[in-house]
Amino acid sequence: MDWSDHALWWPDKNSWLTRTRSTLDQYGVQADAFLHFTPMHKTLRVQLPDLRYLDCRVDFSMKTFNAVIQLCKELGIRHPEELSFCKPLEPAHLKHNYKDINNKKNKDSNGKIPADTNTFIHSQSPTGSNGSLDKTISSPLMCAPGVSKNPKSPISKPAITPESTWKKNQNNSNSSFSPNGNINSISFNDSTNLPLSVSPITPNSKARSNLLRPKSLLEKARMNVAWLDSSLSIMEQGVREFDTLRLRFKFFSFYDLNTKIDQVRINQIYEQAKWQLLNDELDCTEEEALMFAALQVQVSLQVNMPQPSEDNNSSTNAVDDDIDAALSELQVTLEGSHVNTSSNDITQVPELQDYLRFLKPKRFTLKANKRYWFTCRDLTLRLYKTRAECDSHASPVYTINLRGCEVTPDVCLTQQRYGIKLEVPTSDGMSDMYIRCNTEDQYAKWMAACRLASKGRSLADSSYDMEVSSITAFLQMQHPAPVPAINPQELDITPEDYMPPRFLKKLKGKLVHRILEAHANVKDLSSIEAKMNYIKAWQSLPDYGISLFIVKFSDQKKEELLGVSYNRLMKMDINSGDHLKTWRYSSMKWSRSQTKWCCFRFSPESRVFCQFPSRRLDTVHPGYVRTSDHNTILLRVRICGVTLVQKGVVYKVNCRDCSACYVGHTISYLKVRKARHKLDCRNEHEEGAMLSQHAIEMGHRLDFDNVSIEDREQKRGRREFKEKLHIMLNENCCNKKTDVNGISSVHAGILADIKNNPHLAYSR
Known part of the structure; x- marks a missing residue:
């Protein structure tokens, strides 16, 4: 038998003895110490962002950060530093801060204080487990959902969910995962054998019922307690073999999303964004919710359709072999920005000018927008009463430095409201200011200017035109078509699968028709294009990435x-x-x-x-x-x-x-x-x-x-x-x-x- 994968686990110290050059005496192990000689690779049930489960072999002795890297390498997900493991939570976990739970102050029957569930780290226990994955009525609230102990079912047998669980083929230890989603040596327990680049239209009902819907900012903040510490091993944080962890994107700064080689990664990001919106973790307007639902419908319709990247490999390879295309792609990858072949020589500093409405809220005063002549140049916003004052070089009424300010959209297409909220840093904190535009084109130009200025970029930056186009395309997708492209009777759409709960009662019977009206704007997109548009729209939300x-x-x-x-x-x-x-x-x-x-x-x-x-x-x-x-x-x-x-x-x-x-x-x-x-x-x-x-x-x-x-x-x-x-x-x-x-x-x-x-x- 090959013992190379085995190592010593010290339950009392909650640590691995992995330094093979050190003696037991140097570790502090005495004659009465209790050690486990156990495999380092164990079976872990991992829930992916699309709510599917994967039974995989994970090294429980390495740091969580490295374990995620190894798992993502097998799954074909690039840039694994963007992901991490988190423990499943229950609704009760959102009601309290873990430090303030009264039950935590109670002592166990052996006189020891229960483990600090705030960090998932074991207390000293001769069995190496403090029950952090078990939930009973008398036990303190733990960070992971409870798994009731059943003496008839040994812990070595994982629970099986045939409709959603899939695992590696144990007969082939050299199984590999293709970055394009073609997974080798994977056996599904259900009837549909879908790659990771394609998710089931209807997820497992049990997995969906376990999703949390935070109702306040406090509950949203308490959800972050579930993340594992990246600097500790999985075993040191109370996770045992056949336990369940969730693999999620933790840091919302996605680098170099490539539609050719990141199909698995894009699909999982899309799924996590979808469930964030459906569970009210991010707020959006009614028009934005309908746009997200329309893109989701398009992705569902494209599941069984042949995709260009899969059927036209020969033509794609021919294009990739072109020297100019390869150099352009290399430049995009290295610089991380759009390659603009057109050379536009700037002989003067660009300046944006127009009539807009402005509001600076004050206490005990009526809120009214006043019309000013706006100019934006060199990261500075200047407001004049009339254009003539600006031409005569008079002193502006307001001068606003946009560097470092917070820019938030305030748009409602049904009410023809195109607003920009600025939070400008001052000595007394953040000062709120509101700008009201008249048209979509005007809003796109000024919104792009404010966003770039907040990052320290002027109108001369090459990304300004791209930002304007992105904002314009985002607004165009929210406009409903006069007639749906698909007959509502031809599709079986369940509104609960496409819209956040707060819009279900408001729209009621009109919901399916409204979704299909919005779908007419995106009906020509491929699956990967619809997912990328969904991700870009998700990133444009005000509360994204916080x-x-x-x-x-x-x-x-x-x-x-x-x-x-x-x-x-x-x-x-x-x-x-x-x-x-x-x-x-x-x-x-x-x-x-x-x-x-x-x-x-x-x-x-x-x-x-x-x-x-x-x-x-x-x-x-x-x-x-x-x-x-x-x-x-x-x-x-x-x-x-x-x-x-x-x-x-x-x-x-x-x-x-x-x-x-x-x-x-x-x-x-x-x-x-x-x-x-x-x-x-x-x-x-x-x-x-x-x-x-x-x-x-x-x-x-x-x-x-x-x-x-x-x-x-x-x-x-x-x-x-x-x-x-x-x-x-x-x-x-x-x-x-x-x-x-x-x-x-x-x-x-x-x-x-x-x-x-x-x-x-x-x-x-």
């Missing part, structure tokens, strides 16, 4: 909402969702204090502290941010992690295998000191800091991925003094005793204040 978290700011006692997007953080109203303040990543540094407080620093004098009640700070997951100008650069940003490019800091490194920690200080970059510590830990002959001695002598692993900044100080004497304070503050420091020379008990009061109020460590 992940919500419940936080408590240091100067507030009540809970507030923090929105995390690909380029900014937003303090939001917890009831209405209005943006109260916006912080751009480009002007922000962040760090964490111990395990509860997060510090966002915008300048030496401006700092914001917040706390995450619904999650441990360590498990607010890393995000992936792609810069708008260089789409090929992928920046990994830990939302509440440490910025390693800071100087003059007091830092702390924790041990993963015990409660020890090390406190040090450095005047150089923290990443340089971190690299030096890593080198010392690998070299057993050179005498390094106590940190490396602890790692070498005990054989323990140090958590260099989560180095925390305890304090900042540029002057050496003060920095050394603060280092000594933090050594005394941490009881399990492995520093030398001589490191605290000069510190006496008179500082006990200072240390007590720091323990009670972590954010005081940053105040001066």
Whole structure:
């Protein structure tokens, strides 16, 4: 028997013993320790975004991030960093913050406190399981849906759902997945053998019934607790063999969607977007909902139709062999932008001018739009009473800097309303302003200008015309045709499968006819084109790509909402969702204090502290941010992690295998000191800091991925003094005793204040 896939699992420490060069003594394993000799690859049931289930073999010993990469490689999904695993949730999970559940304070029968379900990490248990996947009436609320224990059914047998589950052919371990959706060695349990690039029209009823419909912003924020920590293994987060996890796109910044090689990826993104809209996770207008339903109908009609990419391989290959086409495609891939062969020489700075209506809401005043002459040039919006004042170079009534502002569409085609909402950053927070356009063409031009200006791009940017065309096409798809292209009697359309619940009662019997009227605009699209239009329209929604978290700011006692997007953080109203303040990543540094407080620093004098009640700070997951100008650069940003490019800091490194920690200080970059510590830990002959001695002598692993900044100080004497304070503050420091020379008990009061109020460590 081949034992190469086996490894030792230590239930009490909830960790794998994967360092084969280390001895059991270096791991701290004693004679009475209980270890499991178990395979690292185990069967995991994975629910895809289209609600189908896949029984697959996953390495439970590697980090979740790497496990997702391996799975996506087999499924033929490119850019796996955009996806992650999450645990299934139940409606009851949306009602409370996990930290505040009363049952969690109760102790189990053995006297131990139940596991912190906030992070999916096991408590110490001799069996290696704390029941985090089991839900009973007496047990505390867990992060995963309950699976009732049945003594007649052994845990080694997975539940079978014949109508939706498919798995690999176990007879062929070398099964492969084609990126074009042609899956080899896959046996479906149902009658329809569909590739991953095509999803069933009607999903499994049981899987759909388990989908959550958040009714408030609070419930939307609590849904983010389900994500697994990417830096821990699946096994370390309470997942066992034959358990169920959901594979979802977590970071809404999709890179290089190619219709030729990303058919599986595009289909799964489309399915996740569809269920987000149908479950009211994203708000949209009635016209937008009908447009989404029409595109969904077109995708359903194209399922059994031959697609150009599948039937015309010879002609496609002939085009691909053309040198000019290949060079153009290569340039698009490398630059991440549209290749415009026409050369338009700009001899003057472009400027947009027109009469529009403007409103700046004020308290205790009537809301009325006033007509102004607008000019947009060099990221600045200027408003004049008349065009003559502009021509005479008079002072404008309003001058608005669009750089860094938030742009939200306010459009209703049935009411002929074409509005633009601007949230402009000011010293007092965000200031709301409204612009009202008269026609669609006017709206498309000014909306495109505002969007580009908010990103720091002027009208001279080459993407302006593309943005205008995209907005115009998006509006055209929302216009219903006078006569449906298909007779409503010929199609069996269930409105619940195509429209969000809030529109079902409003439209009632007219719903099918309205959907088919909207379908007339997209009836000529192929399946992949309809999905791409659906994704682009989804990305145009105001709330797209914003992940919500419940936080408590240091100067507030009540809970507030923090929105995390690909380029900014937003303090939001917890009831209405209005943006109260916006912080751009480009002007922000962040760090964490111990395990509860997060510090966002915008300048030496401006700092914001917040706390995450619904999650441990360590498990607010890393995000992936792609810069708008260089789409090929992928920046990994830990939302509440440490910025390693800071100087003059007091830092702390924790041990993963015990409660020890090390406190040090450095005047150089923290990443340089971190690299030096890593080198010392690998070299057993050179005498390094106590940190490396602890790692070498005990054989323990140090958590260099989560180095925390305890304090900042540029002057050496003060920095050394603060280092000594933090050594005394941490009881399990492995520093030398001589490191605290000069510190006496008179500082006990200072240390007590720091323990009670972590954010005081940053105040001066």
